Amino acid sequence: MRTMTAHGNAVMGVAFSPDSRWIASAGGEGAVRLWRVSDGVNTNAFWHYSYVYTVAFSPDGSVLASGNFGGTVKLWRVSDGALLRTLNGHPGGVSSVAFSPDGSLLVSSGYEGAVKLWRVSDGALLRTLNGHTAGVSSVAFSPDGSLVASGGRDATLRLWRVSDGALLRTLTGHTDFVNSVAFSPDGRVVGSAGSDETIRLWRVSDGALLHTYDAGTSSAVLSLQFSADGRMFGYGCEDGTVAAALNPTARQDGDVNRDGCVDDADLLMALFAFGQNGTELPEDLNSDGVVDDSDLLLVLFNFGSGC
16 A cells, blocks of 8 residues: 655545556646556646646546646646647536546536536537536446436436437436436446435436435545446545445346346346347346346346345
C-alpha cells in the first residue's frame, strides 16, 4: 500500500488506467496528477488552474479527460501530457465526465443542469441533454454505449438514448440529491447513490425500482461502483465510510426477472418465452440466442435460490 501526496488541496476524484499501470487524481489546487502504480511516483501534472472535480481515462488509456470548476473539460494525451482539446459548455462547473465504451464519445455534466455529448476526435458538441431542474452531479454510459444515465440535485435519475438524445425515463424515489450513478456490468441495472443515505437499484428496461439499500450511515452517499462481475457494489459516504455490499439484483443462475429469488415467476417467464430467439431476452439465461431446454433447466436446477 502507498500514500501518494502532491496535491495542495482536496482530492476530488481518482481513476485507474485500463491497464492498471496509472492512477490519475483531480485536485483542488487545479491540477490533474498522473501516478505510476508500481512505485507511486507522480510522473506528470496537467493544469486547469482552478478546482478540478472529475477525471476519467479513455478505454484504451491514451487520453485523459478532466473537468473543473471553471466549466471546461480538457482532453490530455497521457504519453506526454499534451493538451489535445478544451471543451467549453458548463458555466456552472463540470461535475462529471465519462468516455463511451468505444472511446469515440465523451459525456459531461454540469452544475447548471445540463448533460453534454462530445465527439472525442474533434471536440465537437453533438448534443445538449436538458431535463434536470437542478445541477447534474454524475453521468455514466451503459456498457453497450447506447444509453447515458445522469443523476441530479433534483433527486432524479434520468436515462437518455445516445443516438438521438431522447429522454427515455425519469426515475424518482430519492428524497435528496442523487450524487452518483453507475450501470451494472451487464447493463440491465442502473444504480443511484443519494444524499438521502440510500442506494437505489433500477431495472433499465422499464425503470422499475428493484431494491432500496440503506447505506447504514447518517450522511450522504457520494459515490457508487459495481464490481466487475456485478455481484457486489462499493460506495463511499460523506462521513468517511467506505463499504461494499452484495448486489441483490445480481442475476443468480435461473433468476429471470432479477428479483434475487428463483421461483415460480421465473419458471413461467421461461415457459412463455420458450422457442423465442434473441440474446437480449431475459429468459435467454445462457445467452446462446434462443430460449430452450437449457434455460429451463437453469431455472429448475436453481429453483428456490435466494428466496
